[in-house]
Amino acid sequence: xxxxxxxxxxxxxxxxxxxxxxxxxxxxxxxxxxxxxxxxxxxxxxxxxxxxxxxxxxxxxxxxxxxxxxxxxxxxxxxxxxxxxxxxxxxxxxxxxxxxxxxxxxxxxxxxxxxxxxxxxxxxxxxxxxxxxxxxxxxxxxxxxxxxxxxxxxxxxxxxxxxxxxxxxxxxxxxxxxxxxxxxxxxxxxxxxxxxxxxxxxxxxxxxxxxxxxxxxxxxxxxxxxxxxxxxxxxxxxxxxxxxxxxxxxxxxxxxxxxxxxxxxxxxxxxxxxxxxxxxxxxxxxxxxxxxxxxxxxxxxxxxxxxxxxxxxxxxxxxxxxxxxxxxxxxxxxxxxxxxxxxx
Amino acid sequence: xxxxxxxxxxxxxxxxxxxxxxxxxxxxxxxxxxxxxxxxxxxxxxxxxxxxxxxxxxxxxxxxxxxxxxxxxxxxxxxxxxxxxxxxxxxxxxxxxxxxxxxxxxxxxxxxxxxxxxxxxxxxxxxxxxxxxxxxxxxxxxxxxxxxxxxxxxxxxxxxxxxxxxxxxxxxxxxxxxxxxxxxxxxxxxxxxxxxxxxxxxxxxxxxxxxxxxxxxxxxxxxxxxxxxxxxxxxxxxxxxxxxxxxxxxxxxxxxxxxxxxxxxxxxxxxxxxxxxxxxxxxxxxxxxxxxxxxxxxxxxxxxxxxxxxxxxxxxxxxxxxxxxxxxxxxxxxxxxxxxxxxx
Numbered sequence: 001x002x003x004x005x006x007x008x009x010x011x012x013x014x015x016x017x018x019x020x021x022x023x024x025x026x027x028x029x030x031x032x033x034x035x036x037x038x039x040x041x042x043x044x045x046x047x048x049x050x051x052x053x054x055x056x057x058x059x060x061x062x063x064x065x066x067x068x069x070x071x072x073x074x075x076x077x078x079x080x081x082x083x084x085x086x087x088x089x090x091x092x093x094x095x096x097x098x099x100x101x102x103x104x105x106x107x108x109x110x111x112x113x114x115x116x117x118x119x120x121x122x123x124x125x126x127x128x129x130x131x132x133x134x135x136x137x138x139x140x141x142x143x144x145x146x147x148x149x150x151x152x153x154x155x156x157x158x159x160x161x162x163x164x165x166x167x168x169x170x171x172x173x174x175x176x177x178x179x180x181x182x183x184x185x186x187x188x189x190x191x192x193x194x195x196x197x198x199x200x201x202x203x204x205x206x207x208x209x210x211x212x213x214x215x216x217x218x219x220x221x222x223x224x225x226x227x228x229x230x231x232x233x234x235x236x237x238x239x240x241x242x243x244x245x246x247x248x249x250x251x252x253x254x255x256x257x258x259x260x261x262x263x264x265x266x267x268x269x270x271x272x273x274x275x276x277x278x279x280x281x282x283x284x285x286x287x288x289x290x291x292x293x294x295x296x297x298x299x300x301x302x303x304x305x306x307x308x309x310x311x312x313x314x315x316x317x318x319x320x321x322x323x324x325x326x327x328x329x330x331x332x333x334x335x336x337x338x339x340x341x342x343x344x
Numbered sequence: 345x346x347x348x349x350x351x352x353x354x355x356x357x358x359x360x361x362x363x364x365x366x367x368x369x370x371x372x373x374x375x376x377x378x379x380x381x382x383x384x385x386x387x388x389x390x391x392x393x394x395x396x397x398x399x400x401x402x403x404x405x406x407x408x409x410x411x412x413x414x415x416x417x418x419x420x421x422x423x424x425x426x427x428x429x430x431x432x433x434x435x436x437x438x439x440x441x442x443x444x445x446x447x448x449x450x451x452x453x454x455x456x457x458x459x460x461x462x463x464x465x466x467x468x469x470x471x472x473x474x475x476x477x478x479x480x481x482x483x484x485x486x487x488x489x490x491x492x493x494x495x496x497x498x499x500x501x502x503x504x505x506x507x508x509x510x511x512x513x514x515x516x517x518x519x520x521x522x523x524x525x526x527x528x529x530x531x532x533x534x535x536x537x538x539x540x541x542x543x544x545x546x547x548x549x550x551x552x553x554x555x556x557x558x559x560x561x562x563x564x565x566x567x568x569x570x571x572x573x574x575x576x577x578x579x580x581x582x583x584x585x586x587x588x589x590x591x592x593x594x595x596x597x598x599x600x601x602x603x604x605x606x607x608x609x610x611x612x613x614x615x616x617x618x619x620x621x622x623x624x625x626x627x628x629x630x631x632x633x634x635x636x637x638x639x640x641x642x643x644x645x646x647x648x649x650x651x652x653x654x655x656x657x658x659x660x661x662x663x664x665x666x667x668x669x670x671x672x673x674x675x676x677x678x679x680x681x682x683x684x685x686x687x688x
Contacts, residue, residue: 088384135406
């Protein structure tokens, strides 16, 4: 991608050399991008629309492990994860900034791979990379992504709009990214104990990809527009279904009932979870990183969406005093609980 | 600031507890902020204006040393540095996102200090803190700030508009932040060798403050509007005068002549540099972190601005083939050179 073919140490090209290479590798396609990389700030024109801004920090050793995450996938995922927040507002992402802090152990070619992944994601999702920051790091790889998107005021979907009786829907399937991570962690341990053993991930492509290369659900935002549905609330599934539905209920001052049997879990996720002695439902509830969209819609919209195989209706919103419950396959009620990271 | 008075370990309050505390400490004042912290993305309305976006990554051990940077100043500076890029576009900053990665060694009170500084900067500059990310870090303190601003299309000032004969101006004075850093580094070394010795920074408040608590020059943007001046090019002085004027000249396809005797250097900066056997002019050219605004204006605007004590005219733009030169006090010409970080 960079016009440079040998292994190159960063101190040879310096900061401005690196910025030049990145600048040349980046295309600008969005009409709203007035100015991208190369000035103090990017300039964006969104006439008559509201601007959406979201930002994520990704740190080596916390969000990714370079022992099994390919750099290109890392760049791709860093962008996806952030775009997902714009789609979760029912908006269209249009620009990102991509910042990176890296130590001298990375040759230019490694940075190139990260940007290749980031730029691939930009192309696929139709967003422009318009800026960022490059820095030396004494502390491993640091990536920070900010997404900019837009929507008409009446399109923007918040977390606090869920109403009593609304149906709870989710796109795709859940738990796969977490179970994929367990597989990668197992193979890493085996490799650390015996570097001769090749990783055994055969036939597990789907869940490995769910972990390494998630896809933000831009298509669902377009689906809603096509079906003329405006969700009453929406959030993306980054921390697990349990955590996300609690965000919606808490901010909407409502309760909910989720039915275990309705939670979409891919057969491979299910079987692999079982082989790790994990409960597949717990993986879906608490695993996270699926980057599907969790939303609530009015009952009147059910007819429009019920035929879509990629959408599952998994429960409904109740009054606040009813609390947030999971109805298990055996019919028992369990309170839904969740927490954010506990890496401290 | 946070409603919490004892030393608190982060694992006691968790991610969501921390976000709640931050959310409650943050006020929203800007009319353009439709939605701040608390959803997947912030929502901003800038009817008819162009949106400006800038982002910075600040890493412990590269951009700051916690052995002498107070946390509150760190939060303040992180915001300033980023707002400075919006002002350098001749725009008005209106929102920021503030992300932080921190290890468990930080108690809640330390985070509180960082946010206190950030929120103080927001209040002073009239911007809303509308989002961010909080993460655990295995790698020391990481801060990422993104600023959002706006301007009318005809107000936005790029780096590439300098014309032959334009005057080169700079706000405030230069080199102080770098000389202040030398003082702090010296005292750190003395402290490391003998922890009983108290730091001797008496009478050096101004240059210490230039380093620890720089002020972005929002006032200069307003001054231009008041004087009805539109700079032809502008950039903020983060890497030193030399590097910044080269950016303007390179992007404008022009050369320049800067006069050493016109470069504004505070007497305290001058004397302290001398006491370190440093050339004060070199400190101004290559020191960086002054966060003043460097700009070019048409000669016709000179009359409007010449009376302003806070602005120095230091040279002029030439044709590209003349190169970029510094005319020394003795009348000799030196080519201007610069590089970005070389921390690799």
